Amino acid sequence: MTTTIQPPADAVAKDPHWASTLERLRNRTRPTLTLRICDDQAAKDALATAQYAQRRIKETAEADPDSAESKKAVRAAETEVKKAQAAVDEATIVLTFRALERTALTELKKAHPATEEQAEEGIDFNIDTLGPALVAASSVDGLTEDDARLFLDTWSDAEAEALLAAAFNVQRETRMDLGKG
Numbered sequence: 371m372t373t374t375i376q377p378p379a380d381a382v383a384k385d386p387h388w389a390s391t392l393e394r395l396r397n398r399t400r401p402t403l404t405l406r407i408c409d410d411q412a413a414k415d416a417l418a419t420a421q422y423a424q425r426r427i428k429e430t431a432e433a434d435p436d437s438a439e440s441k442k443a444v445r446a447a448e449t450e451v452k453k454a455q456a457a458v459d460e461a462t463i464v465l466t467f468r469a470l471e472r473t474a475l476t477e478l479k480k481a482h483p484a485t486e487e488q489a490e491e492g493i494d495f496n497i498d499t500l501g502p503a504l505v506a507a508s509s510v511d512g513l514t515e516d517d518a519r520l521f522l523d524t525w526s527d528a529e530a531e532a533l534l535a536a537a538f539n540v541q542r543e544t545r546m547d548l549g550k551g
Contacts (some may be wrong), residue, residue: 400469401543402510405536407529410461417454424451465533466510467540475541478503497534505537 382388408414424447431440470478482500484493505518522530 400471401540401545402466402468403536403540403543405465405467405532406462407465408458408462410458413454413457413461417451417458420447420450420454423447465513465536467505467508467536468510469540469543470504470508474507478507501534501537504541505533508537508540 382392424444427440427443427447431437431444434440469475479495479500482496482503483489484496488496501522502515502518505522506513506515509518518533521533525533
């Protein structure tokens with residue numbers, strides 16, 4: 371059995387470093403993840419083409435790094451990549467998901483119990499009903515449960531899975547490092 375040793379309260383009060391650390395721990399924000407959706411294939415293709423051209427121009431410029439012409443070509447290629455990236459960014463929908471507090475996630479899972487069949491398979495919750503609820507609950511953008519259900523029912527399997535993955539993965543996102551002990 372492991373016991374947790376707490377430092378004496380008076381020592382903690384006297385240690386400004388610990389007080390500052392404790393304050394930072396109390397004020398941490400929950401993790402967020404984004405899902406980027408771009409349906410403009412022409413914009414994505416233009417970006418890929420511009421990036422390819424940029425790589426080729428940089429390779430050529432490396433052979434003659436002092437050439438003013440090469441430097442100009444590299445700058446022009448960088449400009450084209452920036453323009454193409456801006457077009458992709460303009461065409462992209464970004465959905466943001468934030469991790470729920472642990473107790474809220476637990477309650478949400480309890481509100482969506484597994485079916486008998488799912489329970490027999492060792493599943494703790496009903497993914498069919500929890501999925502839309504979790505997407506809505508973790509959405510920073512205000513997606514509703516009805517929105518989520520519609521998207522999950524009508525998008526392709528891969529896209530629906532990506533939407534669910536964003537909502538589920540943010541719940542598992544960690545920003546900690548146990549380090550070497």
